[in-house]
Amino acid sequence: xxxxxxxxxxxxxxxxxxxxxxxxxxxxxxxxxxxxxxxxxxxxxxxxxxxxxxxxxxxxxxxxxxxxxxxxxxxxxxxxxxxxxxxxxxxxxxxxxxxxxxxxxxxxxxxxxxxxxxxxxxxxxxxxxxxxxxxxxxxxxxxxxxxxxxxxxxxxxxxxxxxxxxxxxxxxxxxxxxxxxxxxxxxxxxxxxxxxxxxxxxxxxxxxxxxxxxxxxxxxxxxxxxxxxxxxxxxxxxxxxxxxxxxxxxxxxxxxxxxxxxxxxxxxxxxxxxxxxxxxxxxxxxxx
Numbered sequence: 087x088x089x090x091x092x093x094x095x096x097x098x099x100x101x102x103x104x105x106x107x108x109x110x111x112x113x114x115x116x117x118x119x120x121x122x123x124x125x126x127x128x129x130x131x132x133x134x135x136x137x138x139x140x141x142x143x144x145x146x147x148x149x150x151x152x153x154x155x156x157x158x159x160x161x162x163x164x165x166x167x168x169x170x171x172x173x174x175x176x177x178x179x180x181x182x183x184x185x186x187x188x189x190x191x192x193x194x195x196x197x198x199x200x201x202x203x204x205x206x207x208x209x210x211x212x213x214x215x216x217x218x219x220x221x222x223x224x225x226x227x228x229x230x231x232x233x234x235x236x237x238x239x240x241x242x243x244x245x246x247x248x249x250x251x252x253x254x255x256x257x258x259x260x261x262x263x264x265x266x267x268x269x270x271x272x273x274x275x276x277x278x279x280x281x282x283x284x285x286x287x288x289x290x291x292x293x294x295x296x297x298x299x300x301x302x303x304x305x306x307x308x309x310x311x312x313x314x315x316x317x318x319x320x321x322x323x324x325x326x327x328x329x330x331x332x333x334x335x336x337x338x339x340x341x342x343x344x345x346x347x348x349x350x351x352x353x354x355x356x357x358x359x360x361x362x363x364x365x366x367x368x369x370x371x372x373x374x
Contacts, residue, residue, distance in 0.1 A: 090163040094174070096140045098355030099273075101362035102231075102266045103132040106239035108362070109262050110247075112369030113255055116319070119248040127192050128243040134185035136235075139211045141178040143222070145171060146215040152223075152284045182208060196246045203242060210234050225289045227274065228267040236263020254316050261309040265361040271302045272342060272357050276350040299343050306335035316368070324371040331364040 107129045114120040148164040148171060163169035189204040214221050214230055221230045240259035245251055274281065274290040275298055282291045290298045310328045317325055338360065342353055 087168075090168040091177070094141060094144055094163050094169065094177075095137050099140070099269055099358050100133060100136060101358040102235050102269050103136040103239065104129060105265070105358075105362045105365040106235055106259070106262045107132050107243050108369050109258055109365035110240045110243035110255075112365070112372045113244050113258065113316075114247045115369065116372040117248060121195075121247045124192070124195055124246045125243065127188060128239065128246065131185055131188040131192070132239050134181055134188060135207055135211055138178055138181035138185055139214055141174055141181060142212055143215040145174040145178055146220070148174075150216075152281075152286055182211065192246060196242070200242075203238070207234060207238065222288065223286050225287055225292045227270050228289055231267045231270050232260065232263030235266035236260060254313075257312040258316060261312040262361070262365065264305040264309040264312075265364065268302050268305050269354060269358045269361070271298055271305070272350060272354040275299060275302075275342065276347065276354070296343075299339065302342065303336070303339045306332060306339075313368070317371075320371045321374050324367075324374055327367040327371060328364070331360060331367070334360050334363075 107125060110128075111120065111125050114125070144162050144164055148162065164171055164174050186204065186208065189200065189207075193200050210230060210233075213219075214227065221227055237256075237259040240262050241251060241255055244255050271290070274288040275295060278288065278290040278295065281288050289301075293301075310332055313328070317328055338353055338357055342350065345353065
């Protein structure tokens with residue numbers, strides 16, 4: 087039973103929520119305002135919010151008849167009958183409650199503004215998969231990822247430590263968002279035939295395989311370009327790190343365009359890992 091819940095957490099995608107917090111930590115270190123307590127709380131909140139989103143996606147896709155047994159993507163415990171729908175629904179809201187409790191502890195550092203921010207995030211967790219206009223069903227999933235896994239975690243993790251923003255932070259948050267969106271692009275690229283069959287209009291369904299794969303490639307290069315000024319403040323040898331990311335990113339792109347179905351699953355995890363490695367490399371570079 088435990089392994090089914092671990093599968094439902096979609097561990098291979100969790101680096102997306104971790105990476106944004108780590109990237110913001112690099113800026114906090116570079117600007118002399120790093121707080122370990124704030125970073126750990128933001129990290130915990132981000133991971134819990136993503137797990138809740140994954141649980142909600144599985145539950146509401148099942149309820150909406152959008153999943154089927156034997157799908158190309160990772161197994162869905164509810165669809166396969168290994169987890170009951172009620173159990174998944176309870177797990178979704180329990181995880182949301184834990185995320186809320188963690189977020190409330192950050193009020194001490196950021197004030198009451200965080201209640202509004204937290205409310206937007208929690209609504210977003212559910213709006214991605216359910217509600218009157220589910221974002222993931224209408225080609226807006228990638229936009230949601232840029233906002234909720236890039237802009238919000240990077241800017242607010244940094245703001246909670248520095249109580250200020252600057253252009254470099256905003257650009258870095260969009261950079262992280264584009265990398266995170268690439269993880270969803272691989273997911274939807276793989277599932278485009280299944281999604282089309284059930285009327286789920288993801289970007290991959292709307293645009294088609296080749297254009298959305300090209301978007302994946304452009305996202306990675308744009309993400310690095312947005313942080314050019316930030317890398318330029320670091321020692322010259324560290325500039326090899328974004329070059330290494332782009333090399334890996336390009337290799338992943340070519341592999342994505344040559345694979346189909348379940349063969350894309352490892353590339354989804356590698357895309358998330360590449361994002362995490364890039365953000366971690368930047369943070370470590372600030373210590374050089």
